[in-house]
Amino acid sequence: MYNIAIVGASGLVGGTFLKVLEERNLPIENLYLFASSRSAGKEIVFKGKTLIIEELTSASFDRKIDIALFSAGGDISKKYAPIASAKGVIVVDNSSAWRMDKNVPLVVPEVNPEDIFKNNGIIANPNCSTIQSVVPLKLIDDLYTIKRVVYSTYQAVSGSGIKGIEDLERGFKGEEPKTYPHPIFNNCLPHIDLFLDNGYTKEEEKMINETRKILGKENLPITATCVRVPVLNGHSISINVELEKEVDLEELKAKFRKTDGIVLEDDVLNNVYPLAVSATGKDEVFIGRLRKDYSLKNGLNLWVVADNIRKGAATNAVQIAEILMKK
Known part of the structure; x- marks a missing residue:
């Protein structure tokens, strides 16, 4: 005990x-x-x-x-x-x-x-967005070796704690925000944490540096844009990856299906893909919209969703x- x-x-x-x-x-x-x-x-x-x-x-x-x-x-x-x-x-x-x-x-x-x-x-x-991102990225790196990562996040107001939730509720009532610099209701804010001299926010810098540390790749090229969205709970992230080897989508899906802590939801013909409302209250990382990025050699896109207060x-x-x- x-x-x-x-x-x-x-x-x-x-x-x-x-x-x-x-x-x-x-x-x-x-x-x-x-x-x-x-x-x-x-x-x-x-x-x-x-x-x-x-x-x-x-x-x-x-x-x-x-x-x-x-x-x-x-x-x-x-x-x-x-x-x-x-x-x-x-x-x-x-x-x-x-x-x-x-x-x-x-x-x-x-x-x-x-x-x-x-x-x-x-x-x-780690940061909540980093946690849910590196879970699939580690498997991808083990199979195909990552060369570069591009993050675009859609982060819920609960990531700002109770004050963020209250600001969303104020927006429903037509009241002015007290936590965010602009209303979050019916809006998207490309601004999470403080802006740095290089134009990135601290949240974006966290994702970049933490991913490198966790994956053990201190020079891995990574960029990020982190956006606060009017969602109560559950962060959603679009991840674009450039790889050393060509990805085998069926092999990767099979690997995801067998991995504890990951739920593959990828049946677009039946409108099955990860959603913030479905991930809320759960501990797994949900992955879908797996597809090759044909704009570059050995490119991959995926959509990753998790409960930012629980798994995050x-x-x-x-x-x-x-x-x-x-x-």
Whole structure:
């Protein structure tokens, strides 16, 4: 039995941590919930037992905790993850704070589970869009060797947390946004996170750099355009790949069908392809619209959809915890 902590327990991902932990029935002896002083004292029911959220402080980890799942933002992770790690806790962090640290493994269990055990007390959970993208890309790379990747994302408002959902709801009512710079209702915003001097956004840069790190290809040419769309939940991504070898679509489909964590939905004659509404509430990565890109040699297009709060955040972190427990 293990002692588990959740940092950011009152947030959207924190609440999903609880749901996924309960669904997957991990061997938990004690579960500790931490959040800011605003949420301290709130009650949450887990497996029929009422738990009380505690205020996160430097002394929060002065007890026996095996694994801590963090989802409280980068600043909190930078401050408290080293404190927890120094006290023997293995931290699985959902923020961007540690992802590109060369001493911190960046892990998607279906892709690089062996990196989990290279940790020095902190393991980073990738960006939600990166997670669902690298799951199929790893298989494609193993079969045909990737030369270049082009990402175009269609990301749900839940990726911005509760504030993003509230902005969409405001738009339904004809009210002005408070989180996004423009209304998201009936609109698409080619703007996720801050703009950088090179014209890309931080979200786009995250996808580029994280993909390279996870696949172990630090010089792989990648470009990305990330767009926020008026969808409540579930990120959709168009991925264009240039390969060293010609793709065999039937071979690739057969590989996808046999791979845990992937669901192939690719029967366009019957209008079967991945949809955000279908992926919501599920832990798999859904793949469809597989077709060759005839505008270049050895090109491939695919459409990838996943629940960004579950597989894109909470479930991926819990899967890492499961592997740690089994070891």
